[in-house]
Amino acid sequence: MYYIFVNDKPIILTTKVEKEDGFKNFLLSKVNIGKVIKKLNSSALKEVRLIGKNEDKLIKKFLKLLPNVVAGGGKVYNEKGEVLFIYRNDKWDLPKGKAEKNESIEETSMREVEEETGVKGLEVVKPLDTTYHIFKRNGKHKIKVTYWFEMKTLFKGPLFPQEKEGITKVEWLSIEESQKALGNSYANIRRLV
Numbered sequence: 071m072y073y074i075f076v077n078d079k080p081i082i083l084t085t086k087v088e089k090e091d092g093f094k095n096f097l098l099s100k101v102n103i104g105k106v107i108k109k110l111n112s113s114a115l116k117e118v119r120l121i122g123k124n125e126d127k128l129i130k131k132f133l134k135l136l137p138n139v140v141a142g143g144g145k146v147y148n149e150k151g152e153v154l155f156i157y158r159n160d161k162w163d164l165p166k167g168k169a170e171k172n173e174s175i176e177e178t179s180m181r182e183v184e185e186e187t188g189v190k191g192l193e194v195v196k197p198l199d200t201t202y203h204i205f206k207r208n209g210k211h212k213i214k215v216t217y218w219f220e221m222k223t224l225f226k227g228p229l230f231p232q233e234k235e236g237i238t239k240v241e242w243l244s245i246e247e248s249q250k251a252l253g254n255s256y257a258n259i260r261r262l263v
Contacts, residue, residue: 071084093116098132
């Protein structure tokens with residue numbers, strides 16, 4: 071099962087057909103993705119489920135429906151076990167950004183964390199779940215595919231929000247503070263953290 075978010079409402083990719091109750095089923099092979107996005111944005115539906123036959127091919131088929139933007143990001147821990155958060159567009163988020171040519175996704179993730187926060191000395195610990203969300207740019211919908219990595223650092227220096235990217239704050243948050251921040255975050259970040 072995969073979750074692709076349109077704002078905070080999920081499009082769920084699955085092979086199971088269930089009785090519709092607060093959601094709507096569509097066949098992945100015949101779906102008009104534009105109509106699905108519009109329905110999620112303009113109705114009381116909580117989610118949409120796209121039904122496919124083969125679990126292994128669900129995401130591959132879905133990603134062909136819209137142009138993809140590949141990004142990398144980090145869930146970074148310091149020595150105290152605090153998590154690095156950024157504040158952008160009036161929401162708490164984790165640092166991430168678009169991949170550049172000839173860059174591995176791990177390199178993208180570390181570069182973006184450093185550029186958006188000023189944190190250096192990053193070390194990738196392990197890959198985390200990949201997140202998917204649909205956004206609109208210049209009148210066209212796209213799917214952002216973000217590869218996430220758990221990272222650690224011994225960095226103790228000052229934090230610098232990348233203001234030209236709309237980031238107004240960067241903070242190390244304790245587990246308790248992180249949970250509070252997630253109340254004003256994005257659904258895919260809540261699933262990750």
